[in-house]
Amino acid sequence: AQKITQTQPGMFVQEKEAVTLDCTYDTSDQSYGLFWYKQPSSGEMIFLIYQGSYDEQNATEGRYSLNFQKARKSANLVISASQLGDSAMYFCAMRELPYGQNFVFGPGTRLSVLP
Amino acid sequence: GAVVSQHPSWVICKSGTSVKIECRSLDFQATTMFWYRQFPKQSLMLMATSNEGSKATYEQGVEKDKFLINHASLTLSTLTVTSAHPEDSSFYICSARAGTSGSPFVDEQYFGPGTRLTVT
Numbered sequence: 089a090q091k092i093t094q095t096q097p098g099m100f101v102q103e104k105e106a107v108t109l110d111c112t113y114d115t116s117d118q119s120y121g122l123f124w125y126k127q128p129s130s131g132e133m134i135f136l137i138y139q140g141s142y143d144e145q146n147a148t149e150g151r152y153s154l155n156f157q158k159a160r161k162s163a164n165l166v167i168s169a170s171q172l173g174d175s176a177m178y179f180c181a182m183r184e185l186p187y188g189q190n191f192v193f194g195p196g197t198r199l200s201v202l203p
Numbered sequence: 204g205a206v207v208s209q210h211p212s213w214v215i216c217k218s219g220t221s222v223k224i225e226c227r228s229l230d231f232q233a234t235t236m237f238w239y240r241q242f243p244k245q246s247l248m249l250m251a252t253s254n255e256g257s258k259a260t261y262e263q264g265v266e267k268d269k270f271l272i273n274h275a276s277l278t279l280s281t282l283t284v285t286s287a288h289p290e291d292s293s294f295y296i297c298s299a300r301a302g303t304s305g306s307p308f309v310d311e312q313y314f315g316p317g318t319r320l321t322v323t
Contacts, residue, residue: 131294133314179246190237191298191312193246
């Protein structure tokens with residue numbers, strides 16, 4: 089069975105600074121995808137970044153980068169130059185590959201960006 | 204990206220009544236849709252997997268007679284909470300599978316905006 093652990097219930101970061109949100113996972117699958125989603129107070133799930141288990145390079149999407157360490161089973165999200173609008177819940181999630189499987193979510197980390 | 208809608212976005216109902224939540228894929232066909240539930244300050248938990256034209260597959264602990272799922276077309280899945288009780292109050296989110304992307308092995312799935320249900 090798959091399991092996602094996020095050990096930081098809440099994080100604070102100063103505006104314009106970088107922050108790392110931790111995520112570790114457990115799976116016996118060989119092929120899987122790791123995702124990060126942002127959930128503001130409105131509740132919508134906003135896709136941020138994806139990393140495939142076979143991808144050799146760390147994924148990057150604008151200010152978001154994923155620090156993927158396969159041997160350690162970790163997939164930390166790094167947000168550079170934090171903005172006030174980054175304040176939200178952040179969920180690390182996993183999906184078994186190939187197609188058609190559901191997400192398994194971690195408990196989430198609430199990020200607060202301070203002015 | 205593809206668009207998934209949910210209706211209603213929020214609903215308040217009395218205990219004992221039933222409420223139907225719709226999940227629609229607006230610009231693609233979704234053979235598979237997933238229903239998740241999120242209690243306050245908690246994570247999303249999968250309730251059931253809905254495949255067009257067949258019976259839904261429910262996760263352990265989810266009552267299939269209470270949470271009726273119908274995936275009658277490639278663009279619409281509905282979740283009906285029957286005889287709702289206050290403990291059913293939650294945020295219900297669907298996601299729809301849009302098919303494969305350019306990346307190997309990966310299919311694209313998109314979330315709806317969610318439906319907040321309050322049972323009084």
